[in-house]
Amino acid sequence: MEKKYIYRCEDSVEGILTGIYDAWASVHRHEENRIEVCRDEWEVPLLFAEYTDVVPDAEKSEKVQRSVRLRVSEEAYEMMMKAVLSGDPEKGEVIYRFLIYAFREGARAGRSYGNPWVMRLFEIVRNFDNESHHLKGFLRFDEQENGLLLARYAPKNNILGDLMEHFSDRMNGESFMIFDEKRRIAGVYRPGTVWFVYRLNEEEYRAFSEAYTQEDTYSALWKIFHRKIAIAERENASLQRNNLPLRFRPYMTEFRTS
Amino acid sequence: MVLEEGLSIEKKLEILSDAAKYDVACTSSGMQREGKAGELGNSVAAGICHSFSADGRCISLLKVLFTNECIFDCKYCINRSSNDVPRASFTPKELCELTIGFYKRNYIEGLFLSSGILHTPDYTMELICQTLRMLREEYHFRGYIHCKAIPGANPLLVEYAGWYADRMSVNLELPTNEGLRQLAPHKSRKSILTPMRQIQAGIAESRQLLGFKGGNYGAFHFTRQAAGLPYRPEPAIPEKRKEGNHAIVGIDSETTSVERTGRELRLSLLESVGRPTGRGFAAAGQSTQMIIGATPETDYQLVSVAEALYQKFELKRVFYSAFVKVNEDAMLPDLPGGPPLLREHRLYQADWLLRYYGFAAGELLTEKRPNFNAVLDPKCDWAVHHMELFPVEVLQADYFLLLRVPGIGPKSAKRIVEARRSGSFSFEALKKMGVVLKRAQYFITCGGKTLGHLHLDETYVTQSLMLNEKLPKNLQDALYGRQMSLFELPAFTAEAG
Numbered sequence: 001m002e003k004k005y006i007y008r009c010e011d012s013v014e015g016i017l018t019g020i021y022d023a024w025a026s027v028h029r030h031e032e033n034r035i036e037v038c039r040d041e042w043e044v045p046l047l048f049a050e051y052t053d054v055v056p057d058a059e060k061s062e063k064v065q066r067s068v069r070l071r072v073s074e075e076a077y078e079m080m081m082k083a084v085l086s087g088d089p090e091k092g093e094v095i096y097r098f099l100i101y102a103f104r105e106g107a108r109a110g111r112s113y114g115n116p117w118v119m120r121l122f123e124i125v126r127n128f129d130n131e132s133h134h135l136k137g138f139l140r141f142d143e144q145e146n147g148l149l150l151a152r153y154a155p156k157n158n159i160l161g162d163l164m165e166h167f168s169d170r171m172n173g174e175s176f177m178i179f180d181e182k183r184r185i186a187g188v189y190r191p192g193t194v195w196f197v198y199r200l201n202e203e204e205y206r207a208f209s210e211a212y213t214q215e216d217t218y219s220a221l222w223k224i225f226h227r228k229i230a231i232a233e234r235e236n237a238s239l240q241r242n243n244l245p246l247r248f249r250p251y252m253t254e255f256r257t258s
Numbered sequence: 259m260v261l262e263e264g265l266s267i268e269k270k271l272e273i274l275s276d277a278a279k280y281d282v283a284c285t286s287s288g289m290q291r292e293g294k295a296g297e298l299g300n301s302v303a304a305g306i307c308h309s310f311s312a313d314g315r316c317i318s319l320l321k322v323l324f325t326n327e328c329i330f331d332c333k334y335c336i337n338r339s340s341n342d343v344p345r346a347s348f349t350p351k352e353l354c355e356l357t358i359g360f361y362k363r364n365y366i367e368g369l370f371l372s373s374g375i376l377h378t379p380d381y382t383m384e385l386i387c388q389t390l391r392m393l394r395e396e397y398h399f400r401g402y403i404h405c406k407a408i409p410g411a412n413p414l415l416v417e418y419a420g421w422y423a424d425r426m427s428v429n430l431e432l433p434t435n436e437g438l439r440q441l442a443p444h445k446s447r448k449s450i451l452t453p454m455r456q457i458q459a460g461i462a463e464s465r466q467l468l469g470f471k472g473g474n475y476g477a478f479h480f481t482r483q484a485a486g487l488p489y490r491p492e493p494a495i496p497e498k499r500k501e502g503n504h505a506i507v508g509i510d511s512e513t514t515s516v517e518r519t520g521r522e523l524r525l526s527l528l529e530s531v532g533r534p535t536g537r538g539f540a541a542a543g544q545s546t547q548m549i550i551g552a553t554p555e556t557d558y559q560l561v562s563v564a565e566a567l568y569q570k571f572e573l574k575r576v577f578y579s580a581f582v583k584v585n586e587d588a589m590l591p592d593l594p595g596g597p598p599l600l601r602e603h604r605l606y607q608a609d610w611l612l613r614y615y616g617f618a619a620g621e622l623l624t625e626k627r628p629n630f631n632a633v634l635d636p637k638c639d640w641a642v643h644h645m646e647l648f649p650v651e652v653l654q655a656d657y658f659l660l661l662r663v664p665g666i667g668p669k670s671a672k673r674i675v676e677a678r679r680s681g682s683f684s685f686e687a688l689k690k691m692g693v694v695l696k697r698a699q700y701f702i703t704c705g706g707k708t709l710g711h712l713h714l715d716e717t718y719v720t721q722s723l724m725l726n727e728k729l730p731k732n733l734q735d736a737l738y739g740r741q742m743s744l745f746e747l748p749a750f751t752a753e754a755g
């Protein structure tokens with residue numbers, strides 16, 4: 001069996017792009033390299049493999065980004081960045097293979113339906129975009145006592161940036177915060193400022209988890225509306241489940257029992 | 259009439275959302291509008307679904323009636339004046355607070371305001387206008403608003419609402435005058451089509467004077483082309499349309515046309531009377547709804563009316579609502595199988611063919627064959643009745659002919675035409691382009707080859723197609739729950755359908 005060189009990267013833009021940079025700069029052939037993104041689960045190490053723990057490096061990550069924009073296309077750059085933020089376990093490897101192909105093919109690469117890695121990347125990006133579109137509708141804010149609107153969710157992909165863009169335009173006069181429970185990060189917006197994302201520490205994490213649920217007049221009214229707007233004669237739970245998968249519901253006001 | 263005084267907001271919402279649920283349109287699409295400092299909201303052209311109710315339908319807007327205290331007595335309607343049901347009315351302020359409270363929590367994209375008729379059409383329309391103005395100007399709401407024009411209301415009020423709303427609609431309810439006379443004695447074709455015509459003119463005006471969207475180029479273009487009517491890339495403001503001779507099901511002859519003056523004059527006039535022109539006039543277009551199965555009209559009548567609405571009123575969408583029997587009335591049919599959902603589904607499929615495929619209503623159905631086939635979708639049904647046109651050679655057929663092949667849609671047809679420029683291709687490539695070969699295989703050749711043995715026999719093809727339609731589960735049950743014998747297959751019955 002052929003020996004593999006595996007680059008283990010932290011799950012971040014810097015981590016993954018540095019891993020790709022290092023693999024590229026290594027003495028090995030592309031076929032021998034593999035990019036692996038660390039997850040919480042314990043992974044069985046391969047027997048004939050040499051593992052390298054990648055040290056995230058801002059400069060290397062910058063370099064990869066710049067050359068994709070210059071030598072491939074803006075479109076390919078956007079796809080790559082979405083893939084980096086996606087929840088796909090193979091994303092590191094897919095981006096690596098895509099880039100090998102894209103640097104050879106140039107701007108055309110973003111439209112090659114025939115290449116399996118391009119197709120995989122499309123799939124990851126589509127999944128990212130779909131989830132982002134869904135959550136623009138399914139996300140729920142609860143008004144806190146101090147007037148802050150707080151939303152909580154646990155998406156498959158890290159779509160927080162997309163959502164912050166969307167809501168800071170839509171609700172530019174409101175203070176709000178979107179809290180990603182899975183990644184323990186929060187996006188914060190205050191009127192008149194630029195939104196930002198930060199990582200919560202243990203204490204903040206607990207505080208947010210507790211603060212979240214605020215039943216008020218509007219949440220009660222919304223539940224009434226949600227119940228009343230359905231036509232009993234057309235009841236169709238499977239259609240409802242197709243359109244609104246169960247995984248979103250724990251965070252949605254109308255499915256919360258008070 | 260049960261009038262309850264001093265109702266709580268909870269009770270009002272309960273009554274007035276329950277009363278609004280039979281209106282099927284809940285989309286928030288057609289309007290792209292960025293946010294603005296000091297205002298609340300924006301709008302996304304594709305529309306956003308915020309939730310789904312127990313019947314599986316999308317919830318995008320706060321869909322309520324302003325009031326269900328109605329003086330009319332439409333037989334099919336739960337709010338008819340002769341019914342003994344709890345009545346309620348919002349105040350404009352209550353509705354504004356509800357909309358804003360819901361919007362800030364991201365429950366909704368905006369408001370869909372419909373209404374029963376309180377005292378008079380004008381009185382009601384004025385309340386609707388007040389609400390819209392308050393929401394836009396006092397609450398600075400920039401989200402989506404869909405609002406009904408009340409049949410019979412003063413045109414000035416309808417016009418006023420149009421400048422605040424993103425979408426407007428007037429429900430046609432029943433496709434024929436006869437149906438209206440029977441079930442909605444207070445409404446008439448004329449009182450419904452007049453505001454519709456007026457809204458069309460308003461949309462065209464805001465498009466031409468102010469550069470906003472609205473209307474429906476695709477459907478307008480396709481349905482006119484299919485009917486051999488002249489069409490221009492930019493439909494003009496309908497002055498006095500002289501199309502009486504093309505009138506299908508008599509729609510044109512019954513309307514009064516709205517006169518429009520010169521462009522500059524109109525603009526200055528609008529400004530002088532304080533019209534808020536910043537959002538355009540119902541720039542997300544106009545829609546309507548017909549009830550399916552309350553009256554004996556055929557599918558042919560329904561699609562013909564829909565076609566006429568796209569051709570002559572530039573509607574964005576026609577919605578179909580399977581009749582739900584909520585009142586006991588000798589005039590209403592019994593529907594032991596529940597609301598005719600499968601029929602509704604077929605009508606939506608046909609509607610799609612009108613808007614995107616260039617089919618004419620008269621091609622899909624005729625007076626002799628007036629109803630859709632339950633077991634086949636309208637396009638397959640059309641194709642099996644026109645086997646003489648097939649097989650089509652995909653490397654040569656033009657775009658519109660490709661569109662007629664079951665299993666090929668606008669996207670895949672476009673891809674085929676593009677791909678052809680750089681040489682020929684195989685069946686495998688067709689699949690990649692999105693062609694559903696399971697259906698298309700009976701109707702095409704690719705470079706002279708067929709996929710398997712081409713068996714151009716109507717009965718054989720019909721049966722094969724029937725077996726691979728993917729219907730939603732509840733419709734599948736409705737259709738195949740009962741045992742089907744071979745002799746029920748359309749090809750075996752004289753009057754298929």
Ligand code: SF4
Binds near residue numbers: 330331335374
């Ligand atoms: S006008 Fe007719 S359909 Fe509308 S609320 Fe009144 S009774 Fe119902």
